[in-house]
Amino acid sequence: MKPRHIAIIGGGPAGLTAAYLLTKEQQRVTVIEADPEYVGGISRTVRHGNYRFDIGGHRFFTKSAEVEALWDELLPDDFLQRPRSSRIFYRGKFFSYPLKPYDALAKLGPVESAHCVLSWMKARLKPVPSPTNFQDWVSNQFGHRLFSIFFKSYTEKVWGMDCREISADWAAQRIKGLSLGAAIKDALTPKKRSPGDKSGAKSLITSFRYPRHGPGMMWEECARKIARQGGEVRMGKRVSGLAHLPDGRWKLTLVDQQGAESHLEADEVVSTAPMRELAQSISPALPPEVLGAAGGLSYRDFITVAVILPDRDQFDDNWIYIHDPSVKVGRIQNFKSWSPEMIPEPGMNCYGMEYFCFEGDGLWGSDDSALVDLAKRELEKIGLARAEDVREGVVVRQKKAYPVYDDEYAANVATMRAELERRFPNLHLIGRNGMHKYNNQDHAMMTAMLCAKNILAGRREYDLWSVNEDAEYHEAGSNAAASGVRLVPRRVAPDGRAQPAT
Numbered sequence: 396m397k398p399r400h401i402a403i404i405g406g407g408p409a410g411l412t413a414a415y416l417l418t419k420e421q422q423r424v425t426v427i428e429a430d431p432e433y434v435g436g437i438s439r440t441v442r443h444g445n446y447r448f449d450i451g452g453h454r455f456f457t458k459s460a461e462v463e464a465l466w467d468e469l470l471p472d473d474f475l476q477r478p479r480s481s482r483i484f485y486r487g488k489f490f491s492y493p494l495k496p497y498d499a500l501a502k503l504g505p506v507e508s509a510h511c512v513l514s515w516m517k518a519r520l521k522p523v524p525s526p527t528n529f530q531d532w533v534s535n536q537f538g539h540r541l542f543s544i545f546f547k548s549y550t551e552k553v554w555g556m557d558c559r560e561i562s563a564d565w566a567a568q569r570i571k572g573l574s575l576g577a578a579i580k581d582a583l584t585p586k587k588r589s590p591g592d593k594s595g596a597k598s599l600i601t602s603f604r605y606p607r608h609g610p611g612m613m614w615e616e617c618a619r620k621i622a623r624q625g626g627e628v629r630m631g632k633r634v635s636g637l638a639h640l641p642d643g644r645w646k647l648t649l650v651d652q653q654g655a656e657s658h659l660e661a662d663e664v665v666s667t668a669p670m671r672e673l674a675q676s677i678s679p680a681l682p683p684e685v686l687g688a689a690g691g692l693s694y695r696d697f698i699t700v701a702v703i704l705p706d707r708d709q710f711d712d713n714w715i716y717i718h719d720p721s722v723k724v725g726r727i728q729n730f731k732s733w734s735p736e737m738i739p740e741p742g743m744n745c746y747g748m749e750y751f752c753f754e755g756d757g758l759w760g761s762d763d764s765a766l767v768d769l770a771k772r773e774l775e776k777i778g779l780a781r782a783e784d785v786r787e788g789v790v791v792r793q794k795k796a797y798p799v800y801d802d803e804y805a806a807n808v809a810t811m812r813a814e815l816e817r818r819f820p821n822l823h824l825i826g827r828n829g830m831h832k833y834n835n836q837d838h839a840m841m842t843a844m845l846c847a848k849n850i851l852a853g854r855r856e857y858d859l860w861s862v863n864e865d866a867e868y869h870e871a872g873s874n875a876a877a878s879g880v881r882l883v884p885r886r887v888a889p890d891g892r893a894q895p896a897t
Contacts, residue, residue, distance in 0.1 A: 398422055401850065402647055402659055404634050405429075405667030407436025408836050409826030411617045412465070412843035413665050418624035420851055425659060426621065431631030431652055433611065434618045436667075437796055437827075438836055440611025441701070443789045445739035447609050448701045448730050448747055450793050452714050454479070455604040457837035461844060466604070469620070470613050474604045475734055480712040484777055485544055485719050492716060494545060503544070514538030529561035549718045552725040553751045554799070555695060562800075607736045610836070632657075637664065637676045639819060663850055665843075667826035669694065669795050670811055681814060688810035691803050692831055696759060697796035698750040699728075700770040702780075703787040706731065706744035709779045714747075722773040723758065724748050743786075748774065754794055763790040798831045807831075812860070823849065825859060838862055 398421055403410045406428030414424045433439040440447050455474070457463055466474070483490040491498045500508040515538030523531040529550065533542045547558055554561065606612040618628045629649070635656075636648030647659045666673050674681055674689030681689075715727045728747030730737045738744055748770040752758040761769070767788030775782045798804070808831050815822055825842040827834045834842070845857040 399662040399850075400425070400660070401663045401665060402427065402645065402661035403665045403667070404647075404673075405436065405826065405829070406434040406614075406618065406628060406630075407667055407826060407839070408438050408614065409829065409839040409843040410665065410667045411435075411614055411621065412840045413825060413847050414621045414626050414628075415465075415469075415617050415624070416844060416847040417850065418621050418626040420847075421625070422850075424621065424626040425661070426618075426626065426628040427632050427634055427647070427649060427659075428628060428630050429633040434628065434630075435611045435614035437697075437793055438610045438614060440609030440737075441789070441791055443701065443703075443787070446701075446703060446745050447611075447737040448699070448745050448789075449609055449611075449728065449733070450699055450791060451697065451749065451796070452728055452733065453605075453610040453836060454713075455606070455610075455836075459837055459841060462837045462840050465840065465844075466613065469617050470606055473607050473612060475607050476602055477605045477713070477733065478602050480732065481714055481716065482710070482712050483545060483549075483716045483718050487719075487778070489710070489715070490545070499541075499545075507540075511538060511540045511544075514540035526563045528559045528563055530558040532563035533558075545718060547718075548720040549716050549725060552717075552723075553695075554797075555751065555753060605733055607734050609734065609737060634668065634676060636678065637673070638678045643821065645821070663821045663823065665823045665825060665846060665850075667824075667829040669798075669828040670808065670824070670831050673824075673829075674811060681811075685811055685814045688807040691807045693799040693801065693804075694754075694795035694828070695797040695799055696752055696754045697793040698752060698758065698766065699791045699793070700748040700750070700766050701730075701745055701789045701791070702748060702767070702770055702774065702785045703743060703745050703789075704780055704784045705786075706738075706742055707780065707784075717777070719777070722776055723750060723769065724773050724777075725751050727774075727777075727779070746774070746779070759792065763788075766790050795828055798828060798833055800833070804831065820855070823859075830860065834862070 400423045401414075401417055403414050403424060403426045406426050410426055410428075411434060414426050417424050428434055430439075433441065437450050438453050440449055455466060481492045483492045483494075488502045490502055500511065503511065518535050518538045522535040526532040526535055530542060530547070533546050537545070542558075550558055550561065621628060631652045632649040634647050635650045636646075638646040638648070640646055640660075645661045645664045647661065647664070649657045649659060651657070668676075669692070671689045671692045671694075674686055680686070710729060711732050712729055713732050714729065717724050717726060726749040728749065730745045730747060750758055750766075758766075767785075767790065770788060771782035771785050774780045774785070812824070815824070823846045824830050825846045826839045830842065832838075841862050842859045845859050845862070849855050849857055849859075
């Protein structure tokens with residue numbers, strides 16, 4: 396292919412993957428990243444002194460050999476094999492996750508356990524017919540009592556939605572069809588699995604790969620290799636305008652941290668920017684109905700409060716899900732369990748207290764000192780440390796961490812996608828926010844890989860939207876049933892049915 400200039404908006408996993416593959420093929424590539432310091436997007440690794448911590452945990456596990464080969468190509472000598480360990484905290488006790496029936500029932504006590512078993516038996520005898528929402532689906536599998544204990548609070552913390560507004564299809568995908576009876580049977584007849592076995596459900600993997608200095612280590616190396624291959628990564632710049640020129644090329648307006656403008660022309664544009672923001676930046680302006688659809692897309696935001704404290708061996712999990720409704724924290728990361736090399740001082744540790752919120756709400760608007768104080772209090776209330784143990788606290792806010800799937804999102808995405816594909820064959824959407832799909836890192840990378848192939852071929856040879864939730868990828872037209880929509884929480888339609896996939 397004749398070299399072309401390709402502008403890539405966003406230096407996260409999808410944007411950098413596309414840039415790396417295109418520069419390998421001698422294409423001229425410019426990546427525009429708004430963060431002045433870090434590449435990697437939500438998969439970056441933040442540094443505080445010599446401490447490192449993630450924005451959420453990022454297990455490196457995939458069913459795609461192509462993605463895994465790229466990981467090895469980028470970081471051939473820096474992956475650790477880490478044991479997978481997670482638990483649930485509820486009312487002062489820690490429960491194994493995935494749930495182990497004997498462990499759960501024993502810790503709940505004989506009276507509560509009896510109520511749970513009776514509730515489950517009632518659900519088996521008289522299930523909710525054709526459940527349409529998360530609450531009814533999970534109650535059918537585990538009984539309403541166990542749903543209330545182990546599913547309700549955490550799910551509502553993460554998504555800011557009542558469980559009765561979340562579609563049952565998400566539960567069916569995320570929980571993999573388990574029931575209390577199936578869990579008991581599995582516990583009685585356990586099957587051994589080798590650490591590298593990928594045949595089981597994703598939620599049951601026993602180990603995963605992880606860069607020794609966090610996922611940001613890989614994306615920083617990727618950015619360096621892009622530069623060595625002739626590409627450019629411009630940091631601290633955001634795209635404020637995207638003008639489609641009469642000759643079919645693009646003119647991008649960039650704004651730096653001080654508000655100074657610059658311009659860039661490109662033959663192709665690859666965007667990982669949130670669809671809502673992208674729509675507003677395009678000129679000539681999109682039709683009102685398309686702008687309205689883009690404006691109807693919303694996002695869930697995320698705060699990490701990283702606390703540095705002495706390591707008293709309180710837990711060795713990668714993370715703990717906090718199902719207890721008496722605290723606001725939704726999940727707690729133990730970064731030493733991800734990689735000991737993230738913690739530079741012997742006898743110390745770093746926990747990540749994670750809070751899910753919407754930009755502009757009370758939690759998001761709290762000042763850093765108030766958030767650190769909240770994290771200290773809740774850490775003590777949970778029993779993992781004393782408030783006075785915390786030596787330092789660092790707050791990181793992550794806008795648009797999760798695309799929200801409400802009852803209108805599918806129609807909004809379809810409207811915008813159709814208009815952009817019709818008018819702009821040289822504008823490509825990839826990644827989590829670029830496609831408004833709750834992709835894992837490997838899925839986002841695969842959309843970038845297919846996009847790079849399309850650009851090099853000079854036509855849309857692959858359908859990026861057919862990257863499905865199991866990381867199985869289809870060429871355009873090869874599987875008409877592939878929806879391309881990752882099953883995540885979305886509101887139930889007014890008629891009680893789940894919103895259909897695009």
